[in-house]
Amino acid sequence: MVDKDVIWTFLSTQGMDLGLKLLGALVVWIVGRWVIRIARRLFGAALQRGHKIDPTLTVYMSAVIGVVLNVLLLLVILDIFGVRTTSFAALLAGAGLAIGTAWGGLLTHFAAGVFLQVLRPFRVGDHVSVGGVNGIVKEIGLFGTTLVTGDGITALVGNNKVLSDNIQNFSTLPSRRVDLTAKVDNSVNVREAMDKLREAVAKVPNIAKEPRPDVEILQFTPEGPLLAVRPYAHTDNYWQVYFDTNRAIADTFAAAGYPVPEVRTAQRMIQDPPISAASPGKA
Template identity: 70%
Template sequence: MNTEAIWLFLSTQGVDFGLKVLGALVAWIVGRWLISITVRIFTGALERGKKIDATLSNYLRSILSVTLTIILALAVLGIFGVQTTSFAALLAGAGLAIGTAWGGLLTHFAAGVFMQVLRPFKVGDFVQVGGVTGTVQEIGLFGTTIITGDSVQTIVGNNKIFSDTIQNFSALPSRRVDCTAKVANSVDPLDAIARLKAAVAQIPNVVAAPAPDVEILSFTPEGPLLAVRPYAHTDHYWQVYFDTHRAIVATFGAAGYPVPETPVAPRNR
């Protein structure tokens, strides 16, 4: 090591270099302090708004913090005389390359942002999206997690959800439960309808308005096919569905209705 060269450097440029180091250190400390305040204010604004999902809020906060930190690092490099123009161009080029390579993920991210703004559904809703039916567990940055009826965790890309039909079964107060009941040709269908309307109305969690629908749906060789349609909140859909079938069996059994049978055509002799 050439001590003479070191001493020459310290005697001629040491003070200037020391001031630059001190200035860079002060700039970094003050800059980080300002960044923390900015991020805290930004986070507080998001929390007060209460319109952005927590996952998206954390991601936006991270983006802001990283962006401001990069700007601060470039400013510190500028104190030492480092040309940051080419460095910034390099970062921009890298960002463009990454954006092109990750184009598919970016479309899912953009769709997720629109979903947070438009809010077609929320966590806990029962939906059918992207060909998947179940309860929304999480709305992520790139995909939405759905728990299906058979307890399978399914993640659907946000872009697939947003570009397809969205059915939200929890958006309205009640939902129609579709069941059918067949009576024999010898049974008066109007009597069966009156009995079923009274029985279905007594099922727990069946709403009073709209009232249950019981009407003749079609005619079959065995007898009239009745549409039995009570209404219930989506949380009670399957309970009402199964209880309605039990009510049909109990009502027809108590009325002594015969079992519908297919008529047998007479044989030609």
């Protein structure tokens, strides 16, 4: 059972000091967090205005500054309670192996994030496919890369997975190819159909002038030639060009009166063999 006299003696002798320390630590935490937010904002703004540094590196450096300042804030609060910096450093050194084992995965992601900043395979705002996720890069953080997918989902991919897997950047080159097909019936003049398609596709908004759209015979099928229709467009206009080109194919073939290719299956009539007059079994 707890002795009330011991509690009263503790409160009367050290309670005031402990209360002041708790109050001081709370004030330092609130003020420190506010200062850190202001410092990160000013640091990011200074990098963007003064040196015109890429936003990808600006966000990453701002995150690093935030981590460093938060560690310093923690050391200040510990110092208020009498835990000296040297003692804290010795404690971290003693627990280094355990922390390294538990946080090994995070450290690999952190190291991969550093390499992503050095190698720069993509930047904030690029359309990429990394770690099995396809989307727009929103942020390259200390431990993960944030993407916004085409269907409006925010995905966080670990930096180590990003760096160790295939990286496809759709924004590096000025344009990308849109792959479509169109099948014409065997009764249609294929050269005429190709010329009409070239003229129609060239009028699709936002297609790239160079390279010019390709309309060629991809392969032959029993129903008729299969045409490859391949305009080029910037990544920002990819799906608009994709859908508009499909619409141009349908409108062109409809205006020309081309029949819809139909699958023709060969049928063979099987007749019973003629019955001989002297068939077996008859007298």
